[in-house]
Amino acid sequence: MASATYADSAPAPAPAKRRRRTPPVMPRAAWWGTSAALAVLFVYPIYVMLQQSLKDPREAAQTPPTHYPHNPSFDNYTGLSNTGDINVFDHIGNSVLVSVGATIATVVLATLGGYAFAKLRFPGSNLVFFATLATFMIPFQAIITPLYIVLKDLGLQNSLLGLGLVYTTFNLPFGLFLMRNSFASVPGTLEEAALMDGCGTVGAMWRVMLPVAVPGLITTALFTFFASWNEFFAALILISDQEQFTLPVTLTLISSGVFGSIDWGLLQAGVALTIVPCIVIYLLLQRYYVGGLLSGALK
Amino acid sequence: MTRHMPAAGAAQTATGATPAPPAAARRPPRRRRLTLRGRRQAVGALMAAPAVLLITVFFLVPLGLTFYMSLNQWSLLGAHTWIGLENYTRAFSDQGFRDAFMFTLEYTAVITPILFLIGLGLALLVRRPRRGARFFQSVYFLPVVIGFAASSFLWLYLAQPSVGPLFDIFKALGLADENTNWFANKGSALLVVVASITWKIVGMQMLLLLAGLQSIPVEVEEAARIDGAGRWQTFRYITLPLLRPTLALVLVFSVAGSLLAFDQFFIMTNGGPNNTTITAVYEIYRVSFVQFQLGYGAALSVLLMVVLAAVSAVQLMLLRNTDHN
Numbered sequence: 001m002a003s004a005t006y007a008d009s010a011p012a013p014a015p016a017k018r019r020r021r022t023p024p025v026m027p028r029a030a031w032w033g034t035s036a037a038l039a040v041l042f043v044y045p046i047y048v049m050l051q052q053s054l055k056d057p058r059e060a061a062q063t064p065p066t067h068y069p070h071n072p073s074f075d076n077y078t079g080l081s082n083t084g085d086i087n088v089f090d091h092i093g094n095s096v097l098v099s100v101g102a103t104i105a106t107v108v109l110a111t112l113g114g115y116a117f118a119k120l121r122f123p124g125s126n127l128v129f130f131a132t133l134a135t136f137m138i139p140f141q142a143i144i145t146p147l148y149i150v151l152k153d154l155g156l157q158n159s160l161l162g163l164g165l166v167y168t169t170f171n172l173p174f175g176l177f178l179m180r181n182s183f184a185s186v187p188g189t190l191e192e193a194a195l196m197d198g199c200g201t202v203g204a205m206w207r208v209m210l211p212v213a214v215p216g217l218i219t220t221a222l223f224t225f226f227a228s229w230n231e232f233f234a235a236l237i238l239i240s241d242q243e244q245f246t247l248p249v250t251l252t253l254i255s256s257g258v259f260g261s262i263d264w265g266l267l268q269a270g271v272a273l274t275i276v277p278c279i280v281i282y283l284l285l286q287r288y289y290v291g292g293l294l295s296g297a298l299k
Numbered sequence: 300m301t302r303h304m305p306a307a308g309a310a311q312t313a314t315g316a317t318p319a320p321p322a323a324a325r326r327p328p329r330r331r332r333l334t335l336r337g338r339r340q341a342v343g344a345l346m347a348a349p350a351v352l353l354i355t356v357f358f359l360v361p362l363g364l365t366f367y368m369s370l371n372q373w374s375l376l377g378a379h380t381w382i383g384l385e386n387y388t389r390a391f392s393d394q395g396f397r398d399a400f401m402f403t404l405e406y407t408a409v410i411t412p413i414l415f416l417i418g419l420g421l422a423l424l425v426r427r428p429r430r431g432a433r434f435f436q437s438v439y440f441l442p443v444v445i446g447f448a449a450s451s452f453l454w455l456y457l458a459q460p461s462v463g464p465l466f467d468i469f470k471a472l473g474l475a476d477e478n479t480n481w482f483a484n485k486g487s488a489l490l491v492v493v494a495s496i497t498w499k500i501v502g503m504q505m506l507l508l509l510a511g512l513q514s515i516p517v518e519v520e521e522a523a524r525i526d527g528a529g530r531w532q533t534f535r536y537i538t539l540p541l542l543r544p545t546l547a548l549v550l551v552f553s554v555a556g557s558l559l560a561f562d563q564f565f566i567m568t569n570g571g572p573n574n575t576t577i578t579a580v581y582e583i584y585r586v587s588f589v590q591f592q593l594g595y596g597a598a599l600s601v602l603l604m605v606v607l608a609a610v611s612a613v614q615l616m617l618l619r620n621t622d623h624n
Contacts, residue, residue, distance in 0.1 A: 042438055049453050065462055120346065125343065137607070141580050142603050145600060146597060148593075149368075165353065169353045233561050233580070279445070
């Protein structure tokens with residue numbers, strides 16, 4: 001085996017040659033068939049959600065269910081503006097406010113903190129950094145009860161600001177970790193050159209270091225946004241005023257129905273509005289999301 | 300009494316987060332180099348301060364408070380009396396919590412191997428850099444970005460008796476009839492939840508395993524093949540052992556995630572039928588925010604943290620072992 005490894009690594013073999021040596025496990029057609037069939041399984045629920053949301057209310061309640069909207073309409077989406085006593089679009093506003101707010105706060109604080117932990121070490125900075133990483137190990141589900149009390153004492157209970165701050169806190173450790181690594185990978189000489197040329201400490205960070213850290217910044221922003229947009233448990237507990245509900249919790253209001261029976265078309269329209277922004281953002285910025293995930297998980 | 304707790308936390312922050320600036324200012328500017336260093340340290344401490352402040356107020360203080368509350372009887376309005384370890388002794392004899400804990404273990408035991416095997420299968424399927432592989436990777440990963448709540452509401456509809464499309468397919472196949480209600484039976488309700496979570500999360504397992512597989516040099520496997528190892532032997536004796544660190548990571552991801560399950564059961568089964576699908580976090584929610592026994596809820600949270608810490612410890616042990624090999 002050792003000799004084989006040696007023989008293999010000595011001359012760089014041409015890729016074509018290598019491919020011939022290890023034939024694929026499956027014939028090409030079988031591979032395409034299997035992969036495509038699985039892809040259908042993964043996409044099917046999303047298709048069901050979209051087609052159900054586009055049925056007219058009568059067809060949406062039909063049993064057995066139809067497989068595509070025979071009379072496509074946006075009734076369910078327009079209906080979301082008046083379901084019982086709530087306007088779902090106001091709740092989309094709540095979700096945008098909290099998610100975007102938490103994202104901006106996390107990105108700013110993680111950039112500042114990450115830079116400090118990487119380049120402007122102060123006495124005890126390593127200790128503080130590892131203490132923040134400990135947050136990784138303890139999920140917020142485990143401290144939700146006292147968190148509720150703390151928010152109440154600060155007058156932030158039942159407020160989107162309080163929820164946004166909680167989301168910021170729980171996304172900060174990953175953000176600090178990513179940003180610290182991003183800044184640490186920039187050679188110190190680059191910063192020194194900027195300082196020599198008359199940049200201040202902050203100027204050096206802003207003009208020289210930050211552009212290098214942009215991928216880490218986008219990853220931090222994406223993770224915080226997805227986590228805040230989709231978060232259900234803390235939003236359910238920390239917000240009790242119906243008008244302040246974020247989108248995922250609002251879905252429980254739609255599903256509780258007006259007369260005890262659930263309007264499935266309406267509910268799937270609400271689900272679609274929750275899911276589609278995530279899918280669009282993922283498809284656009286996949287590279288940063290997957291890259292960040294792997295660097296966070298495997299390092 | 301409750302008022303002073305966060306205030307104490309804030310005071311701690313003030314001293315804990317900004318020790319450097321006063322120290323730096325006090326230091327006499329003997330040499331220019333030193334002053335610059337002191338100033339950089341001060342700027343660094345100042346830049347890290349907001350993040351540290353938030354983590355202190357919304358994480359460290361609640362964390363400490365969890366332990367304190369767990370030793371008290373604590374009402375929603377904040378009135379509390381010290382009762383020592385009574386909450387803990389109560390937890391061990393509380394049938395509701397024991398059922399919830401056992402169900403959480405059951406759910407974890409069911410879903411972990413499913414996620415792992417399907418994730419590994421998908422990773423092996425899309426591992427080679429052939430045309431289409433990247434596309435299918437993206438498709439399988441797509442549901443990961445969807446929230447648990449939204450995906451649970453979607454699957455609640457899919458599996459609904461009579462109106463649900465998935466139910467309809469099973470009915471057409473003769474696997475369900477008009478009287479079937481998957482949510483009326485603990486076993487089938489659990490299976491629906493497991494199916495939905497597998498759909499939503501297995502792409503993550505695939506991605507992590509894929510990264511692990513790709514970090515194994517092609518030459519190692521080829522060498523084994525040249526030496527006459529069959530496909531299964533290569534996988535069993537070469538690939539799998541080299542994949543061990545990733546396997547540990549993937550297992551801990553799914554175990555920790557399953558132990559914290561809440562959204563899917565709250566939304567899809569509502570804990571039913573007959574409170575048979577209540578998870579540990581769900582029980583903490585009910586104790587704290589339905590029955591308003593915050594002290595007891597905190598004690599249950601501490602127990603949950605102990606279990607999670609044990610899982611993390613096992614993870615570290617597994618990873619350390621592989622490092623030595």
